[in-house]
Amino acid sequence: MIDKALLAMLVCPKCNGPLEQVGDELICEKSQLAYPIQDGIPVLLVEEARELQTKA
Numbered sequence: 001m002i003d004k005a006l007l008a009m010l011v012c013p014k015c016n017g018p019l020e021q022v023g024d025e026l027i028c029e030k031s032q033l034a035y036p037i038q039d040g041i042p043v044l045l046v047e048e049a050r051e052l053q054t055k056a
Contacts, residue, residue: 014046
């Protein structure tokens with residue numbers, strides 16, 4: 001679990017939107033990307049993120 005104070009400072013590198021931790025990922029609703037957390041460290045690289053599935 002990412003510390004709440006740290007999470008409040010982190011933003012999506014693509015759009016500067018807020019991030020929310022869901023499981024082992026940080027989710028940006030604005031850019032629809034999920035950034036992995038590996039060994040407790042957020043990997044905030046757009047090329048490492050996965051695209052979220054849009055609800056149809």
